[in-house]
Amino acid sequence: MxxxxxxxxxxxxxxxxxxxxxxxxxxxxxxxxxxxxxxxxxxxxxxxxxxxxxxxxxxxxxxxxxxxxxxxxxxxxxxxxxxxxLSFPTPKELSDYSRIKDRLYLRLINRQWNKKYLKDKMYLPFLDLAAVFCMDMRNLSGTELLAEQTGVAVLTEQFRQWDVSTFTVFVDAIHNMEKNGDFVLQKLDEQVSDAKIGTDSKENLSEPEMWLIRDATEQYLNAAALLFPALLENAAKVFRKSFYIIPASVHELLLLPDGEGLKPRELKQMLEKTNHTLTAKEEWLSNSIYHYDAEMKKLSIAV
Structure with missing residues (x-):
């Protein structure tokens, strides 16, 4: 057939x-x-x-x-x-911020590659990305819950109906993700650290290794970890130095301490090649390599 x-x-x-x-x-x-x-x-x-x-x-x-x-x-x-x-809010509920705020979360996508999609969506620019506000459509009051986040993006028209500040919506979305998610730092092949958001890890690395950050609950795409300064700060404490972040996909962020392995431009070339040969286009996050400065506590685009 x-x-x-x-x-x-x-x-x-x-x-x-x-x-x-x-x-x-x-x-x-x-x-x-x-x-x-x-x-x-x-x-x-x-x-x-x-x-x-x-x-x-x-x-x-x-x-x-x-x-x-x-x-x-x-x-x-x-x-x-x-x-x-799943639980679909009624039009009346969608316009009432108090009924929606506990459902909010953020997902990161590439701003340049999604210009058309972002035209009517509520988002915040973040590096070369867009932090898109989304609403969880799962039945949060049920005894059983879908593990993976299932939601829809907030439209700018809907945001105007709420009559609240962007800052308020951002804080509520981050709060929900901190409460419901469990972002951890681990070695690429073996979990050795449970560096949750807000914890202080003193783990010492004796040799160069690639690390990653993931949501152990699998509710949120792992790229969202970039939005949590405390988690990145904890990674710097583990490494005892600054580090590079390779956005391998929306599902995977790889971390490499400064001075270990490839140089930034080599990492960028490797990422671009991987994106175009191995990673499905809908899973691309960026072609940029990010850098976290441990002293300045600042995340930026390295190259």
């Missing part, structure tokens, strides 16, 4: 399974860094937000030997799970 026949049959059968209360239609799904893929939306009657699904993924599953029945069954299971574990 070719791709187009598969698509027609999949959507027809899925529509029959879901019934008349749901609408399904093809859609080009926008992704990070101005990329897109073919997919479809499933929207319940009267709901403002829809679920998105990748056609390419399911067609690859079909080519790998999965039956149409198994694929549809998996979609229905996933959709049912999302309906139970």
């Amino acid at each position: 070719d791709y187009y026949t598969f698509t027609d049959k999949l959507l027809e059968r899925l529509s029959n399974e879901l019934g008349n209360n749901y609408h399904i239609h093809l859609e080009e799904i926008s992704q990070n860094n101005s990329t897109a893929e073919e997919g479809f939306l499933v929207q319940k009657e009267g709901e403002p937000i829809s679920s998105t699904y990748s056609l390419g993924k399911y067609y690859n599953d079909y080519l790998a030997g999965q039956t149409m029945e198994n694929i549809i069954g998996n979609i229905l299971i996933e959709h049912t799970k999302f309906e139970q574990l």
Whole structure:
């Protein structure tokens, strides 16, 4: 069965399974860094937000030997799970900041590569990046919670309705991430330090090694760690010196102490090559190498 026949049959059968209360239609799904893929939306009657699904993924599953029945069954299971574990605010709730503030968080994307996307979004410039304000759509009052953050970006029009300062929204978003996340510093291959935000680690490094920062809860993209000065300060205490940060992707920040390994321009060349040969474009964060000055306690673009 070719791709187009598969698509027609999949959507027809899925529509029959879901019934008349749901609408399904093809859609080009926008992704990070101005990329897109073919997919479809499933929207319940009267709901403002829809679920998105990748056609390419399911067609690859079909080519790998999965039956149409198994694929549809998996979609229905996933959709049912999302309906139970997600909570979509009403238009009235969306305009009430007190109802939304506990759902706020930030994600980092490249400002230059996402100009079109950012036009109507609320964000703060940060280095060569944009810290985009997002709302968590998970059911926060439920006993079960999706591990990975599921949310939508805050529109500038919605922000104006809140009638609060950008600083207030930023502080609330950071507070939520500190409370719900668990950003830790560890060696690339083996976790040796539990340097949480606000802790003081005196770990000493005896030899050059690559390190990384990640959210142990896996709720937030690891790149968001750049937004926490205390965490970067703790890394400098561990290294007992300044360090470089290699934004390998939105999922991975690599840290290298000053004077160890490659020089900044060599790191940049390595990053650019990796981005264009190994990393999917929608996962790129930057081609820049960042530097944290331990004495000045300042993060900047090195090259």
